[in-house]
Amino acid sequence: MSETTLRAEKAGKLDEADELAALRERFVLDDVVYLDGNSLGALPANVPDRVADVVRRQWGELRIRSWDESGWWTAPERIGDRIAPLVGAAPGQIVVGDSTSVNVFKALVAAVRMADGSRDEILVDATTFPTDGYIAESAARLTGRTLRAVTPAEVPQALGERTAAVLLNHVDYRTGRLHDLPALTAAIRARGALAVWDLCHSAGALPVGLDEHGVDLAVGCTYKYLNGGPGSPAFLYVRREHQDRFDSPLPGWNSHAEPFGMTPAYTPAPGALRGRVGTPDILSLLALEAALEVWDGVSVDAVRAKSLALTDFFLECVEAYTEPGRVECLTPARHEERGSQIALRCPDAGEVMKRLIARGVVGDFRSPDVLRFGFTPLYVGFRDVERAARILRDELL
């Protein structure tokens, strides 16, 4: 039996045994193998009708009354509570709104302000998605702190009495490496600094355990594994014990204790909604709210188990099908160091990805030489994985 026949059969068996397989029906998908859900999640099937209702009835008919009657006003915290169980947070600690970049700014400035005033250094993940580093530089500049970029592995050594806050990515956007959030958070807190985590590539892909592991602040996007739609609003987690000291650099009227009091002095609201800023972006928020319904009855642990099985199987197929040395895997083999994506390096990655996409296998290319494949367990199956590896083999020849 050929390598491909063998693995095609195995894929079929894995799909049959997959207890999450039926979730694919909750999405609008075609026969493309969509491995780019770590960039833009696929469209949940219930979103179009919901958005149409928001536009036609809530905006078009109820108009301004919808701020109360359609629950527009409370959407940021209500949707935050919907995300909370997916990242291991009790209710009342997450608000949704603004972009990830803006939330990184809020979180990092607030973290510096919570830290002891003598602590004058911010550490930032040197391997992070660039925006986090740019925003951290701005936060440092505006709060009079210095910024130092270190790899996550270097963090324990770099921590010291000067460290105010540390901004880290849970999963590296390029390599798919999963960092040890529990251990790093513990190390950061043990040295008296605050741990700020960017969950863009882990929220909805694997258990995060924000409450359990003592994370101080966290941000994440909702358009990757949470399938909220292009540029859907990000979320901000503020640990309950810090909420009274959360001092936002963006104290807009929506975070005021009495937003319609229209008072000249700012008095922050209690709780997570202190992280709100301006008028919430309703169309995008309510599209996201509908998208989160695909999680009804779904366990993040089951999603994680399937994710690892999918990436294991992809690596197995790639190894079996592809000439040794043709691609180099940048993603760690160890499960505890792997997110929900596989990054393969090859010199002609840009051209290879174009050909893959033309053949219906959609991943993405990260300059200069990385093929990136994201595996969303809610809608990717094992036959998809085998097919992707087979077509990849053809295009690498």
Added chain:
Amino acid sequence: MSETTLRAEKAGKLDEADELAALRERFVLDDVVYLDGNSLGALPANVPDRVADVVRRQWGELRIRSWDESGWWTAPERIGDRIAPLVGAAPGQIVVGDSTSVNVFKALVAAVRMADGSRDEILVDATTFPTDGYIAESAARLTGRTLRAVTPAEVPQALGERTAAVLLNHVDYRTGRLHDLPALTAAIRARGALAVWDLCHSAGALPVGLDEHGVDLAVGCTYKYLNGGPGSPAFLYVRREHQDRFDSPLPGWNSHAEPFGMTPAYTPAPGALRGRVGTPDILSLLALEAALEVWDGVSVDAVRAKSLALTDFFLECVEAYTEPGRVECLTPARHEERGSQIALRCPDAGEVMKRLIARGVVGDFRSPDVLRFGFTPLYVGFRDVERAARILRDELL
């Protein structure tokens, strides 16, 4: 002939002579008199189908390809150029994205950084919508400046060698008072400071003339007179001559000269798109883009002329119908001091507004005693005005 018959006839004639009357067809409206477009603009009729296409086809079918193929990536500056003529700006100076509050922060910090470093004071409109004051306080704190609240009338006297920047509202959200943007901007610039204007209550309601009057920076929302939808993204204007010095406090990857270079060092893009931050919120942006099509062939001067005629007529009807002293008009009588709303004060305003809404006249209440009526010339007619005044009379008895 009774007062009401007289004015009902006049209203009919005014409607017949109204060259903008047909624009009402471009909106989804019912038989309510909607005088709350200064809070949330009505739904343009072309928006639902456009949004459905963005969701179902662009997101659902093209998915990640839409960043290029559906023009998602360039939406912030493309839609900015669509707003530009409505506020008197040449192309290439406006980007759309984030909330008004976030844009006030960008504009004010950038203004302070452009000003001479010895200038250590920011002046802020003491009568402004509160969020501007809160955000100005934060901008001052983070840049080490002091903040002083003054009324717009006091600005010329308050300006001095210490003044770095002045943040003013073009139209007061409560009273509807229109401030003298050309004269105040000239006075501010003559003293070497930067003028930052908030156009939330003027964009789409009256000519602004940003380029002509030398405004340095401006922000505005798009969900009032621009009808972009609930919480639709705000806009930021950066005068062309300042763009190379625009130093954003929110330097996200979307404002990078090479956003997909993923480089650790931040190099700002040229032009207005330096005002971008994170991933643009596509559903809301493209709903707004569709909404702006109602402006095709519409002159802002004609809109302003009709707006003044509407508010004049409303005041005339209220005066004719209502017992003297029952309400006090807070909006200036002089055209050059009036925005596109009328604010009436009466002690029982909260109760009166509830009854008006129950009878199909939708304005809003501003604590503690203000009835606020916004007049959007694109869809409000003179018969609407007369009917609103007549029902107001009943509810004031």
